[in-house]
Amino acid sequence: MKLSGSSLSRRVARAALFAAPALLLSACMVGPDFSRPAAPASRHYDLQAERALTAPGVPGSAQRIDADRAPTDDWWAVFGSPKLDQLMRQAVAGNLDLDAADATIAQANEAVAAAGGALLPQLDIAAQGGRQGTGHGTTTQYAVGPQVSFDFDLFGGNRRRIEAQAALAELQCHRFDAAYLTVTGDVARQAILLASARAQMDALDELLADDRRNLELVRSAERYGSATQVDVALALNQLAQDQTLLPPLAQQRDTARHALSVLAGKGPADWTPPDFALSDFALPAELPLTLPSELARQRPDILEAEAELHAASAAIGVATADLYPHLQLSASVSRAGPGAGTLWGVAGALTAPLFHGGTLKANRRGAVDAYQASFAIYRQTVIRSLGQVADLLQAIHHDNEEYAAQQRALNAAGTSLRISQAGYQAGETGLLQVLDAQRAYQHALIGQLRAKTAQYLDTAQLSVALGGHSDSALARRMARDNE
Template identity: 40%
Template structure:
């Protein structure tokens, strides 16, 4: 009866869980990412951000390239970094289930076979006095089992389960972020390949202009109207521009090799990657997640929130160690000198027990552990706030880049048109003898610089659009 009352009283206390309950951080309230005083004049005919629910799950499809979509799908299936992240996520889920198992009764079974020799002298007897030739040998067979249960009076185990699940959620968010990052890296590499191929195309076009200048100077020299110096100047420009092209091809091959690693294959298995920047789509409207929704969508913010949850649960774990704990249990054993004795009641034994452990003096260790847990929770809260601020900053930067890139592309396009016209006039003036070859070469250098800058501006625009998608997209789900 006393044992039953103890169990009842302990079960009543078992509903107590010490430590603070996790409260989800308050949602930020800003309606926009950028300040009202910042320049926000849109450029007609260029991509514009639209605040709303944000990009779709497969946001890379907005670029309108089935080949790009196929590469992202291959990366999601075969990227080794993602495979490691998926396995780590599975391990975290198993760890959480393992800790949750502590809340249930722990049952064990045992069986044992022994051969023993009794030392009669230990008990004050001699073998001869008992008519034995020596110490007797005998066999002992035993089977049994036990059950134990931690009442978890102050919720220490419950907090451990809560912490483990929060840590598993943090790993899940980390895995989602890894998938999102790899998808973004694949898109960036594809855009880089397309940009480098555009640079190669521009360099080869300029090389053709160099060849025209060289042919023109040679014809003028043969006609007696030009000089060898003019021919050598044109030839020097041709050779210098020709030397830039191998470096572009080196960059192109390195970009392909990195893309192969992201996709999870060797460079020789990657296949054709002839992406054309002009054939990729820039949609006029780019959906961007509202600030109030971004904190519930971005994997890095959700991971920081889960880390804060785990740190909050750790305070409860440390607090529970400062209070008493009661465990209940029972054992049943059956032992005898013969196997047939294992079913005989006379060889059966059992016990029921209740154990109490209570901290008395630990030199301040338990209080220090709790104080450390509180400090770690404060650090996790600050990290969460910092993660949110950095996310807002990243989106604000990319929104500014979206506007400025459009302005830059428009300006560079005008610069190319002016430089091309100037080159045409300079070459015509040289043909009729009104100017020298140096003026033509200067005009060509301006045209070359403007053409290269236009390619870089367009490439940067595509890359920043992709980064904006990644910055406001949610985690990957299979």
């Protein structure tokens, strides 16, 4: 039976397609099969801090940990702030770092698809033409037709390359998750710092007003001879010293506003974030805390290091497959002329390395070394993560102590102020004593505000350190859809 050029090319391609799966199933994959590293065996981060944070605390100030509970996707919801939730969605939808990470994920997925093409027959069209001269004259020759080739991947080198690309694509997803956590953590941090700056500036305004009233009273007393110029100088010095506290707080407020604009993908002059007050946040009484073994399975930087380790493992397989023979099938059909008709051919090629100057074995040893380096990086990432959570647990424990101490100082200052005011009304104390008591109260209030700010900041950092979410890419798409 005679076959036309087009039908023969289809038969060749079809035969290669049918043969490929059977041969791939019978082929082996050299190199190590990747298995996830064992999770940390420890059940604690810092035993002393965990015990302190599970003991009964002071209601309204001390925080406790809730073991075996992971942060939710929208981890910032623990603060109970609709204003923060709205700003967070704006920032997640508009952040340009996340745009870049999104595009990088798409690029990595295309790299996986490109590598996967090596498992299928490669079909091309080839054409050539030319003129040839002999003693009898010149002739024009040409040939055009399809060519198909297929690498049987006997030892799995191509499949290991796909495995490596898939691991790198997974790495980019975890890198996006890490960027997502960084962005949301920064938004929460800057919003808290903005609220804290405003609260401290309000308290400082009251303190400066007390300083000015004190200065006027001392000056009046100096005019009547009951105070000296030294007293006036001391009052002026106190006012000047307290005034130095205002510019750093204003800088903190403005920097936080600018940072929130940038996080939302806007220029500071083009978009102003909402103002926050500390009353916009509620301090959660209970904090999530997962086991170290669960942290290793959900924290993005650990998963990123794990994906990199997987890619390094697959690279060993690629380098190992290069040491073994390669079998390739090729076929072609062409229409040649003039007068030559249809030409076709099928050929198989087996190549095996004999001597490459030690290059192939050195490549494999280098791949093993790269795997060992990736494994060390993975272990260090896990240990560093455990240390970060331990630091934050201790920070929250000491935040509780600091807040309780500042609250006691504020209560004592409030009691002193009430006694001074009552004594002044009864004529037993002077106005200067009342103003000094007011100044002491405002100082104590500023200290208490700073302690509460530290509690908010460390609460947010703990949620971020624990992984903070499970599907940030999906959350980002939903946020964009809601815009």
